[in-house]
Amino acid sequence: MGEKHLFKIYERPELQSSSLVVAWSEDAGKVGPKVVDYLNKKLKGREFAEIDLVDFFPLDGVSVENDVAQFPESRFYWCQGANLVIFRSTPPGSEWYEFLNAVLDIAEHYCKVKELYTIGGMVSPNAHTTPRALLTVANSPEVKRALSQYDFISNMYYETPPGQRPTLSSFLLWAARRRNIAGANLWVPVPFYLVTAEDPRACKKTLEFLDNRFGLSIDFTDLDEETARQNEKIAQARSQLPELDGYIGRLESNLNLTTDESEKLVKEMEEILRKY
Amino acid sequence: MMGIRLYKEPKLNDPVLVACWPGIGNVGIIAVDILQKVVGAEELGYIEPWDFFYPRKVVIRDGELEDLEFPGSKFYFKRTEKKDLMFFIGEEQPVGGGRGYAEGIKAYKMADLVLDVAIEFGCRRIYTSGAAVAPIHHTMRPKVWLVPNSENLIGEMRGYENTVLMSDIEGRGGQGNITGLNGLLLGVAKKRGLEAICVMGEIPLYLQGFPFPYPKASKSVLEVLSAAIGIGIEMEEISDLAERSEREIESLYERLPSQIKEQLDKLRYVTYAKPAEPGPITEEDKKKILEDIDRFFKGEPREG
Numbered sequence: 122m123g124e125k126h127l128f129k130i131y132e133r134p135e136l137q138s139s140s141l142v143v144a145w146s147e148d149a150g151k152v153g154p155k156v157v158d159y160l161n162k163k164l165k166g167r168e169f170a171e172i173d174l175v176d177f178f179p180l181d182g183v184s185v186e187n188d189v190a191q192f193p194e195s196r197f198y199w200c201q202g203a204n205l206v207i208f209r210s211t212p213p214g215s216e217w218y219e220f221l222n223a224v225l226d227i228a229e230h231y232c233k234v235k236e237l238y239t240i241g242g243m244v245s246p247n248a249h250t251t252p253r254a255l256l257t258v259a260n261s262p263e264v265k266r267a268l269s270q271y272d273f274i275s276n277m278y279y280e281t282p283p284g285q286r287p288t289l290s291s292f293l294l295w296a297a298r299r300r301n302i303a304g305a306n307l308w309v310p311v312p313f314y315l316v317t318a319e320d321p322r323a324c325k326k327t328l329e330f331l332d333n334r335f336g337l338s339i340d341f342t343d344l345d346e347e348t349a350r351q352n353e354k355i356a357q358a359r360s361q362l363p364e365l366d367g368y369i370g371r372l373e374s375n376l377n378l379t380t381d382e383s384e385k386l387v388k389e390m391e392e393i394l395r396k397y
Numbered sequence: 398m399m400g401i402r403l404y405k406e407p408k409l410n411d412p413v414l415v416a417c418w419p420g421i422g423n424v425g426i427i428a429v430d431i432l433q434k435v436v437g438a439e440e441l442g443y444i445e446p447w448d449f450f451y452p453r454k455v456v457i458r459d460g461e462l463e464d465l466e467f468p469g470s471k472f473y474f475k476r477t478e479k480k481d482l483m484f485f486i487g488e489e490q491p492v493g494g495g496r497g498y499a500e501g502i503k504a505y506k507m508a509d510l511v512l513d514v515a516i517e518f519g520c521r522r523i524y525t526s527g528a529a530v531a532p533i534h535h536t537m538r539p540k541v542w543l544v545p546n547s548e549n550l551i552g553e554m555r556g557y558e559n560t561v562l563m564s565d566i567e568g569r570g571g572q573g574n575i576t577g578l579n580g581l582l583l584g585v586a587k588k589r590g591l592e593a594i595c596v597m598g599e600i601p602l603y604l605q606g607f608p609f610p611y612p613k614a615s616k617s618v619l620e621v622l623s624a625a626i627g628i629g630i631e632m633e634e635i636s637d638l639a640e641r642s643e644r645e646i647e648s649l650y651e652r653l654p655s656q657i658k659e660q661l662d663k664l665r666y667v668t669y670a671k672p673a674e675p676g677p678i679t680e681e682d683k684k685k686i687l688e689d690i691d692r693f694f695k696g697e698p699r700e701g
Contacts, residue, residue: 218447260462275460287455287465295452295465306462 127176127223132169134199134206134232140335141206141228141237145289146194149242150311150320156240156327157198157207163339166198166207170227177213177220195220197227203335206232212289221289221296229300236264237297237304239290240327242320245310248372249355253326258291258306260298268305271330312372313383314390321347351394358393365389398513400506403442407474412481413522413626414515418490418578422611424598425526425579426486428618431635433484436628438473441483444510446470449491449503470507472514479627483520485511490577504578508585515591522592524625526618527579529597530605531566534664535646539599539614541621542566544575546587550594557621596621603661603686604646612638657689 142160144153160166172195174180183190193211200207206228213220228234243256256274259265265275281287290306297304307330309323325344332339359366368378368386378386417429446467454466468489475482491503515523529542540561543554554562564571575583575595586593598614616635623630650658 217451256460258457258460258462262461265461277457277460279455279457281454287452291455291462291465292452294462295455296447298462 126173127219128170128172128227130170130227130231132167134169135201136199136204136206136232136234138235139199139204139206139232141208141232141234142331143208143210143224143237143239143290143293145241146209146211148240149244149316150318150323152242152309152311152320152323152327153240154209155319155321155324156331157209159324159328159344160200160205160331161198161207161209164200164203164205164337166200166205168196168198170197170231171195172210172220172223172227177216178211179214197232199232203337205335206234217289217292218296221293224293225297225300225302229302234302237293237302238331239293239304239306241288241290241306241308242311242316242323243308244313244316246372246377247310247312248369249312249315249320249322249352250369250373251312253309253320253323255326255330256308256310258294258308260294260304264303264305267303271333273330314387315394317387317391318394319351321351354393355390358389362389398510398517400445400448400510401442401514402445403472403514404440405442407441407476407518409474409476409481409483409518409520412474412483412518412520413524414483414485414511414520415524415526415622415626416485416487416511416579416582417526418487420490420577420579421528421530421605422600422607422609422614424528424600424611424614424618425596427610427612427615427638428526428596428598428622428635429484429486431615432619432622432630433473433475433482433486435630435634436475436477436482438475438482438484441472441474442514443472444470444507449507450489453489474518477628482626482628483515483518485514487578504581505585508578508582511582512585512589512591516589520591522594523582523586524594524596524622525579525582526596526598526622527575527577528600528605528611528614530602531599532664532667533599533601534661534667535601535604535613535643535650536665537667539617541617542595542597542599543621544573544583544595544597546583546593550592554594557624559617560621594625596625601664609645610638610642612642615639657686660686660689 142157144157146154148154174193174195178193183192185191195210198207208224228237254274256277257268258277259268268275294304294306307327309326311320311323321344325341325348328339328341331337359369365386368382371378415429415432417425419426450467452465452467455462456464470487473484491507533539538559540559543557543560543562545551545554551562554560563573579595583593583595596618598618600611600614604611612635616632616639619630619632619635
């Protein structure tokens with residue numbers, strides 16, 4: 122299968138030694154998609170390429186989420202002044218290695234990408250009032266050293282537990298290393314009861330790093346306001362619902378909840394934030 | 398060879414290849430795994446996994462991606478005085494989109510790669526192995542169903558002890574299907590002019606959906622493979638495994654409701670004798686047994 126069948130290029134971006142930021146549409150707290158949508162909006166990203174869906178997605182119907190029919194997408198954007206490429210995609214359903222190589226082909230051959238970052242949320246047992254941290258996994262000692270100047274947790278030890286599979290971001294990071302492209306996975310913990318909602322605080326933590334790394338000078342006032350509104354909403358709910366307040370209070374005191382209590386908190390928070 | 402990595406290039410004399418991927422009850426894979434270990438086969442190489450599989454494990458050490466592990470697809474070889482042997486053991490069948498068994502272009506590509514290596518080393522005969530779901534009782538010695546890819550092999554197949562051909566099985570008329578790569582490899586071998594035989598150990602139909610292996614059938618497979626390749630195999634390990642598994646199944650069996658056990662007990666009297674007489678168990682009975690077993694494990698009430 123030639124590359125012509127795998128992707129379409131609409132415009133040749135004018136980029137040299139650029140950086141690629143990757144986000145998957147399905148993510149805890151919608152961190153990945155929200156971060157790249159935010160970057161695209163602030164930096165006026167222009168779509169210039171897409172990966173052909175037919176080879177990687179079943180296309181046997183549509184899924185419906187939040188009352189709306191969904192359809193897979195795999196789109197590239199470039200941000201002229203920032204020397205930045207953004208890839209926002211639905212995780213492919215098959216032919217993963219071929220898909221990831223198509224991403225890296227576009228990045229290398231059309232954008233001269235020298236480094237990539239994947240963005241993702243990870244489920245955390247902490248309360249939403251806990252400060253967000255940023256965890257990194259580098260694909261080489263050089264990348265790890267280069268990132269050591271930032272405020273990261275960069276000493277993670279992890280092995281996929283039996284019965285689970287590695288993330289697509291790990292697969293991409295590995296595929297990038299095979300092609301000598303420097304890269305890192307950026308993970309930000311999202312409180313478990315915000316996983317199906319949004320976590321603007323987690324998004325800001327990630328964006329602050331990207332802002333710093335690429336010298337973007339982004340004004341985050343709007344994101345701070347969004348965080349404040351969400352916090353206010355949760356605070357109101359806590360004042361009206363003593364049981365919910367108790368659950369979150371225990372998490373804030375580093376105490377565990379039972380499975381039933383956790384499920385109840387998730388359900389109630391979904392309801393509260395849906396109205397938000 | 399594209400997609401294949403070989404560590405060495407041993408000179409082999411007319412080797413046979415025994416290939417296997419996991420399937421029902423892991424019947425074939427257990428037999429082939431034990432066989433390659435017992436003969437002391439050396440690792441020969443592997444098929445590059447990334448085009449076929451999603452990785453199964455990531456290893457991160459001190460914030461650095463150390464390794465990404467994929468299911469293995471490895472070749473082994475062993476020179477013996479009687480017969481040179483090659484083995485291929487796939488830890489997973491290449492699948493996409495959550496299907497259970499390999500199918501389509503990926504399966505075909507993998508089968509082709511396995512045969513590329515076999516042909517490279519002068520192999521002209523292939524054995525694959527799997528499970529045959531049969532209306533038998535777990536206390537019975539499982540027979541082995543043999544399916545060759547050429548009529549010329551039928552005579553030889555009839556010479557092996559404790560085996561049956563599809564035509565020996567009541568109501569089948571010599572017809573059937575072998576799902577996944579253990580079957581597909583037979584077809585691709587035929588296309589490329591190689592002899593191939595699938596060796597399938599019987600698993601009781603009520604155990605087919607259980608998430609545990611059935612080494613008793615693997616033992617039957619191993620006995621046939623041993624006779625077919627003409628190499629005596631020490632059966633101690635597989636016998637131990639089979640006995641342990643039977644004890645576990647028996648303990649589960651004793652806990653079944655008496656109505657289900659009565660149905661299953663009928664399977665103790667299944668034979669392959671011809672001409673076919675009205676058997677002790679009908680298709681209707683088989684369906685009912687599977688439904689009852691399923692309900693029992695889901696904790697649902699039984700009909701009737």
